[in-house]
Amino acid sequence: MRCCQPAYQTPDGFNDLPFVYVFDADALVDGADVRNLAVPVGGLDHDFYLRKIGGGTNVVAAAPGRISLRDPLGFALSSAPLYRAAYDDAGVVPELYYPNNSIIGLDLVSVLRRNNTVGINISYASQMAFWGVRRRRGERNDQSSYRWEGKQYIYTQQFTFDAGFISSPVPRRVIVAVQNRDFDLHALRVFDVATGAFPVLPFFKLTLYDRFEEGLASAPVLVEQLCENSPVATGSAFVPALYYPAGSQIRLDITSLYWAAQLPITVEIEFVGVERMAR
Amino acid sequence: MNLAQAINPFAPPAVEGIGQQDAGFIDVDYTYTYDVTTLVGVSLRDQQVPISQDADFYLRAVHYSQQAGFVGAFNYRLADAQGYQMSSGMITNGNLSNSAARPTVVFPEHMFPAGSRIIIDFDNVAGVEIRTQICFKGVKRYRLRK
Secondary structure: OOOOOOOOOOOOOEEEEEEEEEEEOOOOOOOOOEEEEEEEEOEOOEEEEEEEEEOHHHOEOOOOOEEEEEOOOOOEOEOOOEEHHHHOOEEEEEEEEEOOOEEEEEEEEOEOOOEEEEOOEEEEOOEEEEEEEEEEEOOOOOOOOOOEEEEEEEEEEEEEEOOOOOOOOOOEEEEEEOOOOOEEEEEEEEEEOOOOEOOOOOOEEEEEEOOOOOEOEOOOEEHHHHOOOOOOOOOOOOOOOEEEOOOOEEEEEEEEOOOHHHOOEEEEEEEEEEEEEEO | OOHHHOOOOOOOHHHHOOOOOOOOEEEEEEEEEEEEEEOOOOEEEEEEEEOOOOOEEEEEEEEEEEOOOOOOOEEEEEEOOOOOEOOOOOEEHHHOOOOOOOOEEEEEEEEEOOOOEEEEEEEEOOOOOEEEEEEEEEEEEEEOOO
């Protein structure tokens, strides 16, 4: 990386959408060494540029547990498998290009699935997150119809995990109406209302949707991998920012991994960004 | 101004996107590792991490991890492919990052030619057996034919 280089810009004729591909290790067996796993990335109409990797500590044991990743040609990204901490919140510089319909190759040594166990009930929070952008041909019209200048704005929404919302693949939906002015979403934050801090037991997943209701992840993402105030995945922010015109909605699906004994929990979700103030 | 293309102040540079910079080259993110198990009081000199022959390696950052149960202090010193040391003395691990998100930066980047090696001196000063992985993070630079 050169000193003082200009900010990255999407090439002309293309548009980028922030996206997270996830690998869920729920189906693996603890203690196993698993080779040649594949995380499908890209699709028929887009390529993927990998920029950040997180969640290494969620899928393998502390050393000797190790992780090895491969590029789209099958070449390893390291000279030897790395301890799991090396893939906790690790940047990829420069961004790594994965063409459409390629895979991120993955080997795991000494699998240990992070889990939420209460009595005989167990749910898994065993997931790696691969952050980057989907790049498609064509332009996305993120231009406002008025002259504007930006002002920071935060939409807030409280959500309660009641006793009935225990671990289940069926999500509940949070909808935030974007009122009055166009809004650019930069990041999410989540706070436990009882403590004012990031949840001590962050056992739930989020799926965020853009203004066209296109999901921004291949599967629900652990909250600690998606939130800017997470203690384990700093700098989780949306690049480019997500544009929501006035009158649209920000839709967020929440998937619980909690069990009844841990509930109720009330969280406040902050949608942090910039309002486009008319001038 | 298209604010959506402006810098997101919450995003680190990697998430903002750092693309290919130089015409005539392709850089690929890569990490070389040095794995070592040392007993009490062991000092290792001129250990070598071979650089593969397919590309030059530009070292940009260093960080380390240790195996649970085998954690302890160590001193280290690096030398480049020509044998020139990169510090005036041994450096304690307290001055080396153990975070992949915030590794210890090597600035400016240091080039190790293809086929060369990173040279390491390593002292176990922990008083116990330690198992350490030092990660040398940077890019492999592949030259493109004109």
